[in-house]
Amino acid sequence: MASIQSWLDLADTATLQGRRYKAHDVLFRQGEAVSQMFMLEAGRVQLVRYLGDGSSVTLHVARSGETFAEASLFAASYHCDAVAETDCLVHTVSKAELLATMSTNSEATLALAKHLAFQVRDLRAKFEVHNIRSLPDRLMAWMRMHAQGNPPVLMLDRNWTDIAAEVGFTREAIYRALSLLEKREQIRRTKGTIILVGEEKASKLARMQL
Amino acid sequence: MASIQSWLDLADTATLQGRRYKAHDVLFRQGEAVSQMFMLEAGRVQLVRYLGDGSSVTLHVARSGETFAEASLFAASYHCDAVAETDCLVHTVSKAELLATMSTNSEATLALAKHLAFQVRDLRAKFEVHNIRSLPDRLMAWMRMHAQGNPPVLMLDRNWTDIAAEVGFTREAIYRALSLLEKREQIRRTKGTIILVGEEKASKLARMQL
C-alpha cells in the first residue's frame, strides 16, 4: 500500500477522491472516454471485455491494494468494463490532472514507472511459479521465492488457505504436498515458520524413498 | 516490437548498443551495481535468483521482443542473475543515460510508463486465463481473448504446439480439447482460422450431449 500511495501522492492530493460502490455497480464501460484511474482500497473489481457476439472474458480481478486501468491513461477510451464484484472503496484520480502533473513533474512520472516496473517484475515471477505443473515443485518454488536467510526460512504471515489460492491449488492438495515435502525432508515445519532444507541433504533421501 | 522500440528510441540512439551472447553467458549477476537495462531481440534469457543455501528459483524467462530488468532502473543492484539460455542478441541501454534523459524529458518517462502499463495489463490477462482450471474453458478464454470480429474469429499465426505452451497444457491435451469443442459446436475449425460460435447456439447442444 505504501508504494501505491507513493505515486498517487504526487497527484494533487485534492483531486484524489474516495468513492464507494456497491456490488454490481459499474465503474466504467468499455468504449467510454477515459476520465480516471483507480486504486482499490477494499473489495474486488472485475475487469471484463465483451466480444462482438456478446460473450465475455474476464481480464482481471482487482483486489484491495491494487491499482487498475493504468493502461487507460494512454488510451482514449476504456477497453473493458469494470464492475464491482463486492461492495468496495476506491480512490479515483482524474486522468487529465494526472497527465498535467506528469508533463511538468518528471518525478511523478518516474514514480509511476517505478510502481509499474515492480508490478511487472512481480507478475512475471508469479507467472513463472504458475507454469510449474507439479504441485510439490510449484510449492517449493513459491516458498523459495518468499523465504529469506540461510537456510532459507519462510515466515508464515498468512494462512495456508490464502497461500493455496495464490499458488493455484486447493487447500487440501497443498496440505498433502506439505506433508509429502516434510516426509522427503525438503522442508521442516514449525509453528509459524518453514525451513527449506538444502538440496544436497534432502534429495538423497527423496530418491531412496521414492 | 514497435512499441518496445518506442521508448528505447527516446534514449540517445547512440547509446543503444546491440550485443551478442552465447548460451550460458552471464549478462549480469545478483548484487552487481545496475549499469544497464535490456531489450531482447532474439533468444532466451533466464532470470534466476540464488538463495543463501545455493538453491535457486527462476523468476522469469525472457523471450525475443521482451525487455527485462526494468525494475533495476530503480534499484542500486540487480536482484537476480541473468543467463543466456540460448545464443541471443540484446540491446542494452545505460541506466545513467536513461535516467538523465528521463529527468529532463518527461515524454520519455511517459513512454516508459506506457510500455510498462501495457505490460501489466497483458500479464494480468494472461494470468487470469491460467487461473481457469478446466482445459476446454481455459482454451476458450484464450481464444476469445485473441479473437476479433463478430462472430469472433481467431487467426492462427502460430502452431498449436506453441499455443499449447502459452495456454499451459500439453500439446496433446489441447488437440483433444479442440476436437471436443468442435463436437460441442463451440468452435468451428478451418485451415488457419477458428470461428468461435456464440454461446446461445452452442451451449444448448453441449448441455444435451453431456
Add this chain to the structure above:
DNA sequence: CGAAACGTTGACCGTTTTCAATTACAGTGG
C-alpha cells in the same frame, strides 16, 4: 459458548500427462 474458519487426512473419481503410434504435410535433392 457456539458458529465459522482453519488445519489435516483419507478415499474416490475425473482430467491431464505420458508414452506410443499414425497421419498429414512442406521442403529438398535427385
Add this chain to the structure above:
DNA sequence: CCACTGTAATTGAAAACGGTCAACGTTTCG
C-alpha cells in the same frame, strides 16, 4: 514429379495427479 525426411497434427490407452467430498480436531472471534 517423386521418394525422403522432419516437424506438426491427431488419436489411443494406461498411469499419475489433483479436485471434490467427507470427516474430525483445533482455533478464532463475536
